[in-house]
Amino acid sequence: MGWRLTRRTAVSAVIAGAITVVTAGLPPVGAGTRAEAAPSLGTVAAPAPPPVPVAAATEGRHGTGTPLPPRLPRNFRGTGKWIVRDLGITVPFTWEGRDGESQMTAGGPQYPIWFTNLIYRDTLYTLTYKWPGVTEHPCSRFPGFNLEQLNEGLAGARFVGREVLQGNPDRRVNHWRVGVVRPQLPPGAYPRLPLALGDIYVDQRDRGTFWQVLQFGIQNLYDPELDEWAVMDTFERTPGTVTLPPRCASPASPASPASPA
Template sequence: MGWKGTRRTAASAALAGVIALVLAAPPQVGAEPRSGAAQSPGTAPSSAAAPSFGTVAARQDASPTPPPPRLPRNFRGKGKWIVRDLGITVPFTWEGRDGDSQMTAGGPQYPIWFTNLIYRNTLYTLTYKWPGLTEHPCSRIPGFNLEMLNEGFEKARFVGRETLRRTPQRHVNHWRVGVVLPKLPPGNYPRLPLALGDIYVDEDNRGTFWQVLQFGVQNLYDPELDEWLVMDTFEHRPGTVTLPQRCEPPQ
């Protein structure tokens, strides 16, 4: 759901949700193996997924592949939205109620302020503030809902079991989702990675999202095309979802 601007497709928007993808002066990335996992310090998992802020350590467990991420109908959480190349970190909230959901990053006193919503089968994005941005329309993609987002997650690839080195440490399952165009068979064909996302969900609850990296056209306003969300809390109880007045249809 971390998509901004008017040039978005439902597919790329879904990946950002979450979708979805960043701590003030985050710790250096390094690996601290758990349960005897073998990995060189300072390296990411062997599947070449992007290293996460707060640090991840791969765990070489032999247990079966867990079920993919699934955003719940009701939840509420707080954390940070980080745009590392701009040196910007702002407060972040993510809430869901009865299948609708809303992300809000920053506020009027911050250099970045936007909100993204899945609201009554429509995807909305409204960017109030962003460095260098002069247009502030409310973009709409009708026909998009929570079920479509979770269907996208069903196609995610499992990267591995990892530990986010924070306080407290989080034991997570790391997933990779992406949209690559055009869809061609294996071989020497030109391809464009339209949108990619690394999703870190609690190893005991695939509906608890702790961290998301998103990269691609949904991050068009950022020079490096990547942004992070990092959650400090995530509770499974109804949140508050409010459609901004600017996004309401004309009477």
């Protein structure tokens, strides 16, 4: 799943992208959330969802009744929007997977933002073609990363709760939080810095259907407020298309993180 990334850890990178990452901020317009609480006076409760399959309701590591954490499938195809709220920019977004490889693409040559992230042949790639105020556009590689490692990282996500993404249609989701905090120290009054956080919203009936991701942290250094959204309109379990850009296939591409993408 990947996301725009340089100078980031693998898990924070994907989550685009997969996998998306939030400390604060309002949801994008048309993609808000509300808790599934009891109705107040003058409101109507949402109809109860159909029974969840046993496999999706298995007890997670967080305790009885906690759903299983997000898991990006090997084959999928999704479309939606990439939203950078503080810049007032929203561009088309696609996220596709095929045989364990995956690719995120936001924008295009006609838009103010255009980038792609890939997990391809055990390597994580990020390439930013266009971003306001950015003139250097290297393709950065992070060897030794694949879908299995991404899902291992997602397995450690913390369950936030069951919510409804309000839109057309409303979507019942499980909200998860992943993050990277340094230094890693035991509980207590120690100075800590949240380097990268990701909020992931997956379908309550299918933990492999990703509807929304918020990324926040150093992986978003191009954005003044350090946060970017992926909001999906469609997400299907059919094989997508993954294409490594020629610039990333070139031997001249850096083999280690470069400037932020």
